[in-house]
Amino acid sequence: MATYNEVQNKANRTFERTLSYDLYTDPKVLEQEMNDVFAKSWQLVGHVSQLEKPGQFFTTDVAGEPIIVTRGMDEVIRAFYNVCPHRATKLEKNESGQKKILQCGYHGWTFRLNGELNKAPNFTGEDAHCVSDRCLRSVRMEILESLIFVNLDDNAKTLQETYGDFFDRLSKFPFLGELKRINQKTRVIKANWKAFIDNYLECDHCHVAHPSFVATLDMKNYQIVTCQNYSVQGSMIKPDKTMGTTDLNEAEMQGGEFYWLWPNLMVTIYPGPANMATIQMIPIDHENTLAVYTYYFRDENLTQEEKDLVTFAEQVRQEDVDLVELEQIGFRSRAFNQGVYSQSEKAIVQFHEMVLEALGR
Numbered sequence: 001m002a003t004y005n006e007v008q009n010k011a012n013r014t015f016e017r018t019l020s021y022d023l024y025t026d027p028k029v030l031e032q033e034m035n036d037v038f039a040k041s042w043q044l045v046g047h048v049s050q051l052e053k054p055g056q057f058f059t060t061d062v063a064g065e066p067i068i069v070t071r072g073m074d075e076v077i078r079a080f081y082n083v084c085p086h087r088a089t090k091l092e093k094n095e096s097g098q099k100k101i102l103q104c105g106y107h108g109w110t111f112r113l114n115g116e117l118n119k120a121p122n123f124t125g126e127d128a129h130c131v132s133d134r135c136l137r138s139v140r141m142e143i144l145e146s147l148i149f150v151n152l153d154d155n156a157k158t159l160q161e162t163y164g165d166f167f168d169r170l171s172k173f174p175f176l177g178e179l180k181r182i183n184q185k186t187r188v189i190k191a192n193w194k195a196f197i198d199n200y201l202e203c204d205h206c207h208v209a210h211p212s213f214v215a216t217l218d219m220k221n222y223q224i225v226t227c228q229n230y231s232v233q234g235s236m237i238k239p240d241k242t243m244g245t246t247d248l249n250e251a252e253m254q255g256g257e258f259y260w261l262w263p264n265l266m267v268t269i270y271p272g273p274a275n276m277a278t279i280q281m282i283p284i285d286h287e288n289t290l291a292v293y294t295y296y297f298r299d300e301n302l303t304q305e306e307k308d309l310v311t312f313a314e315q316v317r318q319e320d321v322d323l324v325e326l327e328q329i330g331f332r333s334r335a336f337n338q339g340v341y342s343q344s345e346k347a348i349v350q351f352h353e354m355v356l357e358a359l360g361r
């Protein structure tokens with residue numbers, strides 16, 4: 001992986017040509033990305049509000065691997081491969097729940113929420129000693145600003161080292177610690193995962209495609225800043241627009257910030273009521289992507305202004321989905337095999353440089 005300065009210098013140059021379009025249409029590229037991008041980067045898997053009580057757990061997939069995240073009876077949150085050490089069966093089938101013991105459905109081995117083997121019913125004779133150390137295999141996990149990340153790469157840098165001052169920037173939103181994960185929506189997008197990231201990383205299209213967005217934000221002062229393995233964009237809300245609220249304090253006024261974190265996570269904080277949303281682009285295959293939108297507010301009973309904010313965000317996203325699905329059609333065409341960048345698209349340049357670096361091209 002390139003150093004921060006190397007990436008920064010490259011991002012500051014104006015590149016004429018984008019990634020070639022075969023990187024959006026070739027199944028072999030996605031295969032390599034699964035190993036060299038998704039299995040080696042920090043992936044958001046959840047929020048501490050999903051694990052408030054001992055024994056609570058949720059399951060997920062990271063780079064095609066089944067993962068379980070638990071809060072043990074000792075209150076500690078841990079992540080494991082959701083795979084039985086006896087003969088590889090996927091251990092917990094439910095998406096979430098609360099249990100004192102996890103039981104494999106094949107031969108009935110049981111495990112404590114801290115990953116230790118509890119009982120192996122088919123190994124109670126002289127063979128018992130040979131399974132006594134067969135615990136669940138743990139996965140690198142870190143929690144910052146209540147967000148739970150895992151990384152399948154045991155040698156990966158820490159979250160803080162990876163994303164520099166990103167978490168310091170978030171700390172200026174004092175309400176983040178009070179938020180709960182309220183709901184999650186998914187949508188299958190008929191496009192390569194990188195197409196949506198490209199779309200998110202520039203706002204040249206905002207005037208054309210997002211009338212409600214440009215009517216609300218001060219686009220003259222819209223900025224895009226590339227940072228260490230992430231970028232941030234946004235602007236002040238226009239003074240006469242209030243996003244459904246009449247009582248914006250200054251911290252909230254400045255809240256229109258849209259972050260991207262390498263490789264596939266976006267974090268948005270809109271002006272108005274305390275809010276955050278995360279967007280993850282999870283490849284289904286090389287031309288289909290599962291978009292996962294998660295909303296975080298103070299309380300699950302949303303106020304009208306919070307509902308308005310979700311409606312606003314959903315509208316903008318649908319506009320983006322329509323665009324990238326049209327783009328994917330063109331990626332497959334023989335008409336062109338590369339695009340060009342404008343001056344204001346340096347965050348895409350940064351993303352593309354990182355993709356090429358990760359793929360060793």
Ligand code: FES
Nearest residue numbers: 084086087104107
């Ligand atoms: S595979 Fe899990 S108990 Fe046998």
Ligand SMILES: [Fe+2]
Nearest residue numbers: 199200210320
């Ligand atoms: Fe957009």
